[in-house]
Amino acid sequence: MAHRTPLFERHRALGAAFTEFAGWEMPLHYAAGIVSEHLETRRRCGLFDISHMGRFRVTGPEALALLQRVLSNNAAALNPGEAQYTLLPDASGGALDDAYLYRLTAGEYLLVVNAANRERDLEHLQTAASDVPGVALADLTCETAMLSLQGPESRGILASRLGGGCLPEPFRNRLCAASWQGAPLWISRTGYTGEPIGFEIFCAPETALSLWDALAAAGAQPVGLGARDTLRLEAGLPLYGHELGLDPAGRPIPVFACPAARAAVSLSPLKGDFVGREPLTRQFEAWRRFLARDFARLEDLPRLIRPIALIDRGIARAGATVLRASQPAGWVTSGTMVPYWVTAGEGLASVQTGEKGMRAIGLALIDSDLEEGDEIEIDIRGRPARAVIVPCHLRNEAPPRAWPVLWPEGGAEPPAAPAGDPAARTAALVARAVENHRWRQQACINLIPSEQTPSRLVRLLSVTDPVGRYAEHKALKAFREADVFFYQGTAFIGEVERMLVDGLRRMFGCRNVEVRPISGQMANMAVYGALLDFLNRADRRREPRRLRAVLNHHIIRGGHLSAQPSGALKDFVMRESRRERPAALPFPVLPEDPFRIDLAATRELIAEARPELVILGRSLTIYREPVAEIRAALRETGVPAVLMYDAAHVLGLLGPSFQQPFAEGADILTGSTHKTFFGTQRGLVACDFPPRDPRYPLWEAIERRTFPGSLSNHHLGTLLGLLAATYEMERFGEAYRAAVIENAKAFAAALAACGLRVAGDPALSHTETHQVILLVGYARGPRIARRLEENHILLNFQAAPDEEGFTAAGALRMGVQEMTRFGMGPSDFAALAQLIADCILRKTPVGEEVKRLRRRFREMRYCFSGPEAEAWLERLRELT
Known part of the structure; x- marks a missing residue:
């Protein structure tokens, strides 16, 4: 009889269609279907039961020595609270399995392996451990449950249930201890979907159901194995038995053939000898030469796993032959039709629309000398279908979302340089420069803390003969x-x-x-x-x-x-x-x-x-x-x-x-x-x-x-x-410094009084410098910064210390130094705070009021002025 996870009855109640997988009865999909579950993960959040994965605890004084011998990565690199992708290599340089290693505490490791290989992996580890005294190896698969929460809203959903302070640091492969209703959990920033934001949760079986229900009630979409496979394929992640293990001809696939697996191999001298080190070293040397288009070591790495996209109609299925010039060049290892959200806009203005698309993509083990952009053919039931080798199917370096990369879109073409008469183009340039200058200097409140307007004296001196x-x-x-x-x-x-x-x-x-x-x-x-x-x-x-x-x-x-x-x-x-x-x-x-x-x-x-x-x-x-x-x-x-x-x-x-x-x-x-x-x-x-x-x-x-x-x-x-x-700083610096600090504190206090969340210690009025930091909500920083810019308030969005990157920024960074120099004081910054609050909290258009405010502050202070300074400026204008 197949194994069942602690959540089996919940899956049945949710209408799951089940499939047997590696001896486990697992949900293939729910009522929404694979396509919907895939898209919901990419748009919001997917919730996966992955309790079928094998989980081994490794402890004892020689635990690290064992792990260094049997795993390909450098287990010594892990501090407590960190994880790494790794492999169980074989003596030929292939993989017995791929795995994730978690260092829970100084002396306790957890190794997660594929369900299909659990028993074989355990036997392999036990055999290796028999030669290493002082190691305890325990199979915790049936004593624990494992959930995965993936997608742009996963962070918010998990924090809403556990509290934001219970999440790991915002770096990939970090983990921490937490609790749910008094029961202990381990939470890691890992996953198998390609999403930049995702968590895997380890808990006791009796805790899993209430935690699952709470996460689902908060908006997480239950996802089965079907969408888990399409998500990992789109992300280019390997599946054992497809991109790792044996190829269709029964030969071991070299570890370095797989892009993700290369990062899971350490050849550090400190690691010492380990299973497969010698062939893996040869593969690495071949790969290193491939980067320079040197294929002298082709016999060590004859084929590589590459992402492919179909040009012709059809679906590339695993096992299909790949052809180059009508000759066999490898096999498709994984392939299907994958859904995606159509995007609109450019750069940070990119958004997922409500329109869905489908594309035929795959991964293929093909001749190593084939290059990105090369066309190949896939034998689909005796019919050759054109395909192309692409760099990737998905990019995830712009959290909180992962973004599809479609062929043949590629990168955006730079805009063409304007043509026409050089004099006409120069006239247009001057007109635009004047317009920009007037906008920034006469209509905008400039709050970017890394900027400053130099005085007219400084500007004019800077364009003299030197x-x-x-x-x-x-x-x-x-x-x-x-x-x-x-x-x-x-x-x-x-x-x-x-x-x-x-x-x-x-x-x-x-x-x-x-x-x-x-x-x-x-x-x-x-x-x-x-x-x-x-x-x-x-x-x-x-x-x-x-x-x-x-x-x-x-x-x-x-x-x-x-x-x-x-x-x-x-x-x-x-x-x-x-x-x-x-x-x-x-x-x-x-x-x-x-x-x-x-x-x-x-x-x-x-x-x-x-x-x-x-x-x-x-x-x-x-x-x-x-x-x-x-x-x-x-x-x-x-x-x-x-x-x-x-x-x-x-x-x-x-x-x-x-x-x-x-x-x-x-x-x-x-x-x-x-x-x-x-x-x-x-x-x-x-x-x-x-x-x-x-x-x-x-x-x-x-x-x-x-x-x-x-x-x-x-x-x-x-x-x-x-x-x-510098002369201006000598003369006016003391008064300017005092005004900047006074204004920053007043500005911060006024923003807080308007209902905005201001970072920093309230006992210090939130700041001791020229900067004021607003916390506006996870990943909302870029959008709010654009809205403020449209209303002539210029600042910059910034990732807060608990956020994953600037595209996920939830903070706004402001500085009072430039507008202080133009004469704004505490009451003026209080008025500005109200305008900012209206724009952020109520989405009120405040652009005209901002321009009216700026009209009062166009003359620079804290600089030389009066008849003598005007005479200096006139002399400089005569030169320029």
């Missing part, structure tokens, strides 16, 4: 550190640069300032490169090593791209050998306030990881950075890390009333000069190392990494403008 000149220079020790310029006619700009450096030294209270970087990101990269140079200064003959570990703000928690291994940090940080990923460690945050660093946990992390660089500063910043506290933690733990403060957002706020990074313990200050600072769009690096300081060679390396390491021309026009902006 805008087209060069002034490369380098200090030479032979001339007692005198700067040597490599161009003539540079006396004026050389003086400008010296005066700028001197002014910024006084402003920040430090000895060393480098002003040549033309962006904050370039400034950061110069520091990273200089730090590598400094760390490797004892041996210039060997390949320089990278930073062993870096402590930073994660991008989802407001960190800037320039401090991420996916951004500017990428080429400067090592890959952590155990975890096989960049050794960039995010600051722990407080659960009750994820915008604030957890200092106690950070101290423990510093002591454990011993980073060589700690980067403070972020782009989502509502609190002062704990510079002094981090310096104390470094000192107490004896970690000689460089403490860097990227003050890009708050550079114009630095001072006694806000923060003084060098007095608080920072080694290096970087920043961009155009957010809260008054300047042109540039960057800078500062530090306070005297010549006798052992770290002074780091400063010299920063100078070298700036020029010639990062740039040649350092954009002299904006350099000149920055000097004028």
Whole structure:
């Protein structure tokens, strides 16, 4: 008799059509049917009973040793609360099964395998464990239940039943313990549908029914095995017995033939020997060469799994022969007709319409030298049907939805450049530029916190003669550190640069300032490169090593791209050998306030990881950075890390009333000069190392990494403008800083009073900086930001710390710095708060009121004015 899951009777009550699968009686589909269940998962949320999957608990002091021997991935890379896709490889480099490994606690692992292979997998593991004392292996399949909740609304549905704080962190393969009506659960961010948002839930059998009913009552659509298969096929995910295991000729399919399986193989030396390592290494080498179109190792990887789309009518079924030039080239491994939602709009404006489509797609094991875009033929019952090799059928990097990729649509073609007479096009350009300028400067309330309007003086100075000149220079020790310029006619700009450096030294209270970087990101990269140079200064003959570990703000928690291994940090940080990923460690945050660093946990992390660089500063910043506290933690733990403060957002706020990074313990200050600072769009690096300081060679390396390491021309026009902006900061900065903080606090309080949800500690009026963060609801940020833009209020949407990415953003990031400079005060920001609330909460058109408000604030403050300044401007206008 077939096994039944704890939910069998509920499936029967829901009208399920059952099928026997791997010895289990499982729902194939419900009354709505496979197509409807597939589409409902993609649009809203699908609920799956996957209790038939095999579940093995592995514990004991040698559990990790066993897992490293029998699994293809690196189990040592998992911390408690993490999971990974893996394989049970065989000695030939094929797969006995694919699986998911979860590390529940420090000493407990859960391995989930395919139902069809459960008994064979268990025997394989028991045989391997017999040689490893100190391992306990238990089959929990019938002692537990397993549910899957997948789709764009799965997060909200699960949170509505368990509470948002009970969900794993918003990263793939994270898991956490939770509870339902007092019963324990494990929840992981995993799934088998290709959805970017999805969860799998492990619970006791007696808990499964009430949890299922609650999730279904909240809007989750029950989904059977039929739609589960079409969803995984559309996502390009393998199914054992199709894309893994034996091919139709009875030969093992090489693991590296399957794209998803490649990521499940670790050849790390730390993993040691494991089943199939040698053939898998050969397959990897062949695959590596394939990327360069080198097929010399074709015998090690003769065929690859590729997604295909039918051109002619028909359905490509598993086992059908694939032909190239009428000769056999492989087989279809999976194929059927798959439904999809027709989309409309472009980019972030893309939406799923109510229109449905069907497409014939598949996966095929075909000759490795075939390329994307090649046409092939599928033998469908003796009739050749044309098909094409496509890059994918689905993309999921824009949460909360997965989006179909249809052939032959491909990527959007860039718009054609306008044709016609160049003079006419120039006239049109000027007209549009004037229109845009007037809109932004006269009709809009500009609240983007990374922007600033320079004064007229700064703008006009920036387009004088130096805008087209060069002034490369380098200090030479032979001339007692005198700067040597490599161009003539540079006396004026050389003086400008010296005066700028001197002014910024006084402003920040430090000895060393480098002003040549033309962006904050370039400034950061110069520091990273200089730090590598400094760390490797004892041996210039060997390949320089990278930073062993870096402590930073994660991008989802407001960190800037320039401090991420996916951004500017990428080429400067090592890959952590155990975890096989960049050794960039995010600051722990407080659960009750994820915008604030957890200092106690950070101290423990510093002591454990011993980073060589700690980067403070972020782009989502509502609190002062704990510079002094981090310096104390470094000192107490004896970690000689460089403490860097990227003050890009708050550079114009630095001072006694806000923060003084060098007095608080920072080694290096970087920043961009155009957010809260008054300047042109540039960057800078500062530090306070005297010549006798052992770290002074780091400063010299920063100078070298700036020029010639990062740039040649350092954009002299904006350099000149920055000097004028620095003079403005010297003269007006103290009053401006006080006004910015006062306005930000008043703005935040007014928004909260209007019924909007404002992030941050209410005891601090929600902010200590120029920024105010609104929480407007999961994935609603882009849409609301567009609505506000249509009403002439400009801000930017941002992912909150518990959200999966910017396309799922539920926060709005605002800064008061620019409108403060145009004269807005607390009462004006309170009026603006009401307009924003009306637009967001009541969808009231407020554009005309916004324009009326802006008319009162068109003259810039905190800059030189009066007859003398007008005379300066007139002289500059004569030149331009």
